[in-house]
Amino acid sequence: CSEKFIDLQPISDMNAGNFYKTEQDMNQAVMSPYASLRDVYNQLYIFAGEVRSDNTTFSWVPGSSKDMTSIDNFGDVLLSDNQNVLDLWNRSYVTILRANIVLDKIDAVAFRDEKLKSQYKAEARFLRALTYFWLVRVYGDVPKVDKQLSVQEAYALGRVPTEEIYDFIVQDLTFAEANLPVTYANNDKGRVTQAGAKGLLAKVYMTMAGYPLKKGASYYAFAEAKALEVINSPQYSLVSDYKALFSVTNKNSSESLFEVQYKKGGTGTGSPWSNSFAPRFSNKEVVLVGDKSGFNAPTPSMSAAYETGDPRKAISMSDGYVSDPGGARVNEKYVKKYYDVSFSVSPDNDNNWIELRLADVYLLYSEALVRQGKQYQTALLYLNKIRQRARNTPGAAPGTLADYTSFATDEAFLLAIEKERRVELAFENHRWFDLVRTERAQTVMSQEQKEQNGFDPALWNNNMLLFPIPLQVIQSNPEKIKQNPGY
Amino acid sequence: SEVRPQDLLDHSISIKMDNIEISKILSRIERLANVKFVYSSNTIRADRKVSITASERKLSEVLNMVLKPLNISYRVIGGQIMLNTEDQGAGRPKQLQxxxxxxxxxxxxxxxxxxxxxxxxxxxxxxxxxxxxxxxxxxxxxxxxxxxxxxxxxxxxxxxxxxxxxxxxxxxDKSLNEVIVVGYGTQKKADLTGAIASISADRLTSKAAAVSYAEALVGQMAGVQVQQVNGAPGGEGLNIRIRGTGSISANSSPLYVIDGYPIDSSAFSLVNTSDIENIQVLKDASSTAIYGSRGANGVVIITTKKGTAGAPRVSFSSFYGVQQVARKIDMMNSREYLEFFKDGHNQAWLDRTPMPGNAPHTISDPNEVRSKYTNANFYIIPESFNDPGNFADVNWQDEIFRTASTQKHELSVNGGSEKTRYAVSGSYTKQDGIQIHTDFKRYNLRTNLTTSVSRKLEVGVAVSAYYAENNEVANGKDSPISYALYLPPIYPLRNADGTYGSQVRNPEIWAGDVSNPVSIAENVTNFTKKNAVIASIYADYQIIEGLKYRLSLNGNLENRRQKFYQPSFVDLDGSRAPRIATARAESWLGANWLNEHTLTYSKVFNKHSLNLLAGFSAQKSYAEYSRVNAQNFPNDAVRNIKGGQVVAGTGTEDENSLISYLSRLTYSYDDKYLFSASIRKDGSSRFGSENRWGTFPSVSAGWRISSEPFLQNVSQISELKLRASWGLVGNNKIGNYESIARTVSGYYPLNGILVNAVNPVNYPNPNLGWEKTRQFNFGLELGLYKERVRLEADFYNSKSVDLLLNVPVPTISGYATQLQNIGKVENKGMEFLVRTRNTTGGFKWSTDFNISFNRNTVLALGPDSRPIYSGAQNANNTFITTIGQPIATFFGYKYDGIFKNQAELDAAPHLANDRPGDPRYVDVNGDGQITAADKTYLGSNQPKFIYGFGNDFSYKGFDLNLMLTGSQGAKLFSFFNRMIGIYHGDRNGLAKLKDRWRSEEQPGSGNVLRANRDPKGLQKEPSSYWVEDGSFLRIRNVSLGYTFSSDFMQRIKVRALRVYVTGQNLYTFTKYPGFDPETSSESGLSRGGDYLGYPSARTVIAGVNVSF
CATH class of the missing domain: 2.60.40.1120 (Carboxypeptidase-like, regulatory domain)
Known part of the structure; x- marks a missing residue:
């Protein structure tokens, strides 16, 4: 009796020991790593993918800490105790844990449909691969965790070489590609599809081919092949209106390969970007209600990168706003891509985050061909398809964004693709990693930082291509986890 | 087999004594007949000498022979024989005056x-x-x-x-016969073998005037540190540490026991101060081991007032007083701030590397040049700043502080017959806060009833209930109280358009992000209502002579509701209104019950005295919380949930249970040799399935040397006792389900519809068990000159092991921490108490002094002895808990003055960006450069010693009490200071910034950094520049009272009348620059970080106590 009296089970939480038993349980377990994507896409991946690059900066926030500005300014040392650097690491590994729980538990669960079981595994492995792709690009060598760890096991793991992480990612994505459905029934829309896995794999191969692994031509060929498979999938096509691509009424569009799903309504599942990107003291012209954080502000060079008359600029960003009705114009740039007109409660909007879309794959495909020195016309075709969609978007100035017909050198071709990627995919977290893998970061960033902050290009150091390993991560396991060079 | 009174009296004895004091005769009879007499020597006059001769006579006959002639009656009650002077008047009419x-x-x-x-x-x-x-x-x-x-x-x-x-x-000399409440019983003070501090009723009433617990407890007991960490109205913001901090992450506050009922929550809100009869604090492990798994942080036992037999005694007490903030912080005025601002922006401009092709910067560069740089706000000086006449000069502290009233009125009735006694009281307290828009009201009702149903059975019931409501204003880093310091004095209270002036609202002089503190205090609603009932019922049944069974049932119900509304028109968090209005309604419910059975057996034979206790108890708590959030308010007219749309909410429930078996033996021989041992076995739902039960033993012994023959003739020594104890106690203050792997529901939208995601919550640990503390205590009690001087000293060493610690684990596991039993902390210390009665004539003066020393050291941590870093908002890793240092030691760079000139700078290790006027740090590792490796220990909030010094004077109806308290050697990390002045440069700063370094020619005091809007070095990093000495000596209480003479009382037909004036917290001698060295808003592993709690008040009250 006394034993029973003191054996109390949680009332408001579930006891994990009684869970992970049925197909239904496993479905809810698979949703768990999806749900934690919000914790990184809300802000942290933007810091790493955009703010670190020449695309955006922090418009100055009063009291803003070095934790933000040092990600942006190469003149400031990015300290290892930076909170954002720590959060990105920790939250990414939360997603990995959640994926690993699915993979550890699922084999013991009886499924009526073995294909469904494989699908759940494939989804978990895709999400794990996606997260590792981020980790390896941000931190370089990272610990490889492929199951739930006991504390002792966690202490035993050190960082493994970047290449091994990439191999792990390729294995996961190859499995995912083979076991994910091509499409879903309506009520499962938003889960990753086969094309999502293929598209990510194409991108992983592109990255492996470039810096730092520099695996070269064969991996460009792998990327080309995977990209082509996606391009040839009948389910996917470019959305004709660039603006419609980001509309809350057009989520998971025909162009979209993988989106992080958001939903407003006070359930903690809404997206925050329109408010977090709005200039600090802006008004209803920018967002209707709510606090404004003023980060991820486009730089002057980003604003100048658009060709005159390119309708994508006005859809993606603004160079300023009118301070009050009838007031003066304030020249503070801000990102407009993620703006839900109908929202009423901030920061709780309906916009999804598009992690991977067909336009990206087109441009990767084009680039892969150029880098292999083959199918020049096909490469040109896919680059021009992107420009063509843009100029057919309402708001385009007549005669703008004409098709490229030829390039004097491959170099020029690649620069054109790079520029097109910058404006087409602006503020979608791709820019920094494009600069890194193509070894263009030093050239581009030195110049941009010099103009912006008086940065001395002589101080450039390739160590800046990676974030430091978070101090607390090292402190919690100093024998196994060593710092990146330069930090 | 129960002993009936008649059996007792029929016992035959033989005795022969001639002309002997009656007390000695009675003692002899006690031994012969194995009985115990109970009498008051004042009533019986036991020194009268009589003679008795009896051979094999019944006890009743012997007693008749001895007592009858002396008009002493007797009766047998509960196995004891009670003597009293015979009431011959009974039955006769009272005629003669x-x-x-x-x-x-x-x-x-x-x-x-x-x-x-x-x-x-x-x-x-x-x-x-x-x-x-x-x-x-x-x-x-x-x-x-x-x-x-x-x-x-x-x-x-x-x-x-x-x-x-x-x-x-x-x-x-009743201090020796004083009865002390120990766990599950009472003991004579003289017989104690453990370390127990106590405060009696008269001390509580005369010194504290019952305004708050802080006044009642602070400085009164050795070894008990009472910090008033929050001065908010209601006086519940207390932090009590008994003999230091034994735990790293589990809660270190003591267990509270109200009339035998151990409760989870703080007693400060449950019990009305003036209902308290006395407070005892069990300090050493041998005293607290009877509370087993909850005894490690000490036990505070509160006994409430009971009825006493006699005619109804009606008492009325009332006081009224005023309160003010005890001290304001000296800040720069408008003119000084403008100079500071300009200086700071110019310095930042000089530091800034010129853009390629630009000339080196000078302070005369115009704004057009400065504005071309990013972060131009660091350099631009608005034109208007050159004329102070453009600005207001507001002291924001004057705007948010006020003189506030405080009052309390109480009526109580107390009385009863021999069989039934009652005490009833009701009170009303109202306290306005010294910060605007804070207040506290409380209504209290209490009744206590005991009755003897039969000679063997006594039952009692006590119910106490209160209702309280209060308006609060946030404190801490971003709150009106911080803003009152941060916000420069240049802004008007209100702008011409009616809005509140602030940095947020006045963009033409835009410099920062601080909103108006008055606006927040006036317009943000934060209203709490609380009510609680605590009820106990017990029955005492005497099974046989000396053997008593007690059943008690206790219940406690607490409710709290909080209403929050933040209107759309208030600027907050650096963002300008209109903002989204938000409302929140929260409610808490806590229920707790305890069922307890105890058996006690007492036996005195010859010189042996024995007391045995055995008990069983089961206790269960349940807690419930719910919250509803609303937004989308059409306007600010309706300010509750219904006025908007519900946008979020949650509800949680949890419970815990504890089952216990306990036993204790106390034994004394000839009142000289004292011994006690106890053991408790606890089972708690909070721990892992593998470690649910814990056993907690203790032993102690005492030797009253003064009772030994060889000291009988030393008349100077009235009491001398040595005692020693050892005990093992536990701490179970962790969350309710920490050992279990839990999952929680989340959501992910698919096709626009939310589906469930089940997420892991915590790293499970089925081996989770108790935190254990082993403590040795050695004590000495010495009474001199018939107790005119009393000295008590205690020495202890306590080691806490298997500490409950949220150990940081590698986050690659997907978890940040795991709750483990790990590490070891030592607290060792000394406590001294001296009481003297200095004069005893018409002018009486007595003195109380106590002082306690405690040293806290971490002895072991985690599997790899990794230090634990902790911090606070905007202050990561400011604290370290590591082996060889006290818990929560400040950690950072060691500041060593400023570089007054270039030569000093060149001579010392420094950072590349450092300029004259910047801080010099100690190159701790001597490698010639300043790096993170030079971070070191910068002190902690643990005082070297704390003390209290009280003096009581009385002369002809006047009484005067003076109480001083102090603390020496504790450091404070002044977060608030770091947040102002240097940290932002735009914010106002302490007045001492006037003495800052301005140039090599004007180095100021040599100890204040130059102003700099954009410091490039380690200025913002934790360093000893921000660490302050928190030592203080406080005039805690000065109270002057007058008790009216008999003539006067008879004229107005009152039994007693006392009027008094009391001043509390009158002055504090300290070097600390904040509001109060005791009020810091951080605790736990960030203890001593001062982000400004609600400041303590200086209070002066006048009151009257009347009884009829």
Whole structure:
């Protein structure tokens, strides 16, 4: 009796020991790593993918800490105790844990449909691969965790070489590609599809081919092949209106390969970007209600990168706003891509985050061909398809964004693709990693930082291509986890 | 087999004693008949000498022979024989009025004024005048007069046929006979073998005037550190640490036991201060081991007032007073701030590397040049700043502080018959806060009833309930109180357009992000209502002589509701209104019950005295929380949930249970050799399935050397006792389900519809168990000169092991921490208490002094001895908990003055960006450069010693009390100071920034950094520049009272009347630059980080106590 009296089970939480038993349980377990994507896409991946690059900066926030500005300014040392650097690491590994729980538990669960079981595994492995792709690009060598760890096991793991992480990612994505459905029934829309896995794999191969692994031509060929498979999938096509691509009424569009799903309504599942990107003291012209954080502000060079008359600029960003009705114009740039007109409660909007879309794959495909020195016309075709969609978007100035017909050198071709990627995919977290893998970061960033902050290009150091390993991560396991060079 | 009274009296004895004091005869009979007499020596006059001879006679006959002639009656109650003077008046009508007068003197023969003289069993009474003289009319010759006076033993006299009665009162050595409440019982102070501090009722009422617990407890007990960490109205913001901090992450506050009922929550909100009879604090492990898994942080036992037999005594007490902030922080004024601002922006401009092709910067560069740079706000100086006449000069502290009233009124009735006693009280407290828009109201009701159903059965019930409501204003980093310091004095309270002036609202002088503190305090609603009931019922049944069974049932219900509304028009968090109005309604419910069974057995035979206790208890708590959030308010007209749309909410429930078996043995031989041992076995739902039960033993022993023959002739020593103890106790203050792997529901939208995601919550640990503390205590008690001097000293060493610690684990596991049993912390210390009665004549003066030293050291941590870093908002890793240092030691760079000039800079290790005027740090590792490796220990909030010093004076009806308290050696990390001045440069700063470094020619005091809007070095990093000495000496309480003379009282027909004036927290001597060295808003592993709690108040009250 006394034993029973003191054996109390949680009332408001579930006891994990009684869970992970049925197909239904496993479905809810698979949703768990999806749900934690919000914790990184809300802000942290933007810091790493955009703010670190020449695309955006922090418009100055009063009291803003070095934790933000040092990600942006190469003149400031990015300290290892930076909170954002720590959060990105920790939250990414939360997603990995959640994926690993699915993979550890699922084999013991009886499924009526073995294909469904494989699908759940494939989804978990895709999400794990996606997260590792981020980790390896941000931190370089990272610990490889492929199951739930006991504390002792966690202490035993050190960082493994970047290449091994990439191999792990390729294995996961190859499995995912083979076991994910091509499409879903309506009520499962938003889960990753086969094309999502293929598209990510194409991108992983592109990255492996470039810096730092520099695996070269064969991996460009792998990327080309995977990209082509996606391009040839009948389910996917470019959305004709660039603006419609980001509309809350057009989520998971025909162009979209993988989106992080958001939903407003006070359930903690809404997206925050329109408010977090709005200039600090802006008004209803920018967002209707709510606090404004003023980060991820486009730089002057980003604003100048658009060709005159390119309708994508006005859809993606603004160079300023009118301070009050009838007031003066304030020249503070801000990102407009993620703006839900109908929202009423901030920061709780309906916009999804598009992690991977067909336009990206087109441009990767084009680039892969150029880098292999083959199918020049096909490469040109896919680059021009992107420009063509843009100029057919309402708001385009007549005669703008004409098709490229030829390039004097491959170099020029690649620069054109790079520029097109910058404006087409602006503020979608791709820019920094494009600069890194193509070894263009030093050239581009030195110049941009010099103009912006008086940065001395002589101080450039390739160590800046990676974030430091978070101090607390090292402190919690100093024998196994060593710092990146330069930090 | 129960002993009936008649059996007892039928016991045969033989005795022969000639002309012996009756007390000795009774002692002999006690041994012969194995009985125990209970009597008051004042009533019986046990020094009268009689003779008795009896052979094999029944006890009843012997007693009749001895007692009858002396008019002493007896009866058997509960196995003891109670003696009393025979009430021959019973039944006879009271006819005669007899007048009695006389003089009451003290031991030295001086007349004693203010002594209460009451005819026993009646309401007739008087007090002695200034010469100790009195006069009173009594019923008849059998009337008994009771003489009583604080500090003296009461005395009773039969009037007989005397008309003049002179009485000599002896100073009270009752401190030895004082009964101390220990866990599950009571003990005579003289018999104690553990370390227990106590505060009695008279100390509580005379010193504290019952305004708050802080006043009642601070500085009164050695080894008990009471910090008033939050001065908000209501006085519940107390932090009590008994003998240091034993735990790293589990809660270190003591267990509270109210009338035998251990409760989870803080007693400070449950019990009304003036209902308290006394407070005892069990300090050493041998005393607390009887509370097992909850005893590690010490135990505070609160006993409430009970009814006493007699005619109803109606008391009314009332006070009214005013409060003010005890100290304001000296900040720069408008003109000084503008200079500071300009200086700071110019310095930042000079530091800025010029863009390629630009000339080196000078302070005369115009804004057009400066504005071309990113972060131009660091450099631009608005044109208007050059004329201070453009600006207001507002002292924001004056705007948010006020003189506030405080009052309390209480009515109580107390009385009863021999069988049934009652105490009923009701009170009303209202306190306005010294910060605008804060207040507290409380209504209290309490009743206590005990009755003897039969000679063997006593039952009692106590119910106490309160309702309270208060308006709060946030404190801490971003709150009106911080903003009142941050916000420069240049802004008007209100702008021309009616909006509140602030940095957020006045963009033309835009410099930062601080909103208006008055606006937040006035317009943000934060209203709490609380009510609680605590009820106990018990039955005591005497099974046989000496063996008693007690059943008690206790219940406690607490409710709290909080209403929050933030209107759309308030600027907040650096963002300008209109903002989204938000409302929140939260409610908490806590329920707790305890069922307890105990058996006690007492036996005295010859010189042996034995007491046994065995018990069983089961306790369960349940807690519920729910919250609803609303937004989308069409306007600010309706300010609750219904006025908007519900956008979020949650509800949680949890419970825990504890089951216990306990036992204790106390034994003494000849009142000289004392021994005690206890054991408790606890099972708790909070721990892992593998470690659910814990056993907690203790032993202690004492030796009253003063009772030994060889000390009998040393008249100077009235008491000398040595005691030693050892015990093992536990701490179970962790979350309710920490050992279980839990999952929680989340959501992910698919096709626009939310589906469930089940997420892991915590790293499970099925081996999770108790935190254990082993403590040795060695104590000495010494009474000199008939207890005119009393000294108590305690020495202890306690080691806490298997600490409950959220150990940071590699986050690659997907978890940040795991709750483990790990590490070891030592607390060792000394406590001294000295009480002296310095003069005893008409002018009386007594002194109390206590001082405690505690040293806290971490001895072991985690599997790899990794330090634990902790921080606070905007202050990561400011604290370190590591081996060899106290818990929560400040960690950072060691500041070593400023570089006054380039030569000093060149001579010392420094950072590349450092300039003259910047701080110099100690190159701790001596590698010639300043790096993170130079971070070091910068002190901690653990004081070297704390002390209290009280003096009581009385003279002819006047009484004066003076209480000083202090703390020495604790450091504070002044977060708030770091947040102002240098940290932002735009914010206002301490007045001492006037002495800052301005140039090599004007280096200022040499100890204040230059102003700099954009410091490039380590200025913002944790360093000893921000660490301050928190030592203080406080005039805690000065109280002057007057008790009215008998003549006056008789004219207005009151039994007693006292008026008083009390000043509390009158002045604090300290170097600390904040509001108060005790009020810091951080605790736990960030203890001593000061982000500004609600400041403590200086209070002056005047009050009156009347009883009829």
């Amino acid at each position: 007899q007048s009695v007068s006389g003089t009451v003197v003290d031991e030295s023969g001086m007349g004693l004024p203010g002594v209460s003289v009451v005819e026993k069993g009646t309401q007739r009474g008087t007090v002695t005048d200034t010469d100790g003289k009195f006069s009173i009319n009594v019923a008849n010759e059998q009337s008994v007069l009771v003489f009583s006076f604080v500090g003296y033993s009461s005395q009773e006299l039969i009037v007989a046929n005397k008309s003049i009665v002179d009485v000599s009162l002896k100073t009270d």
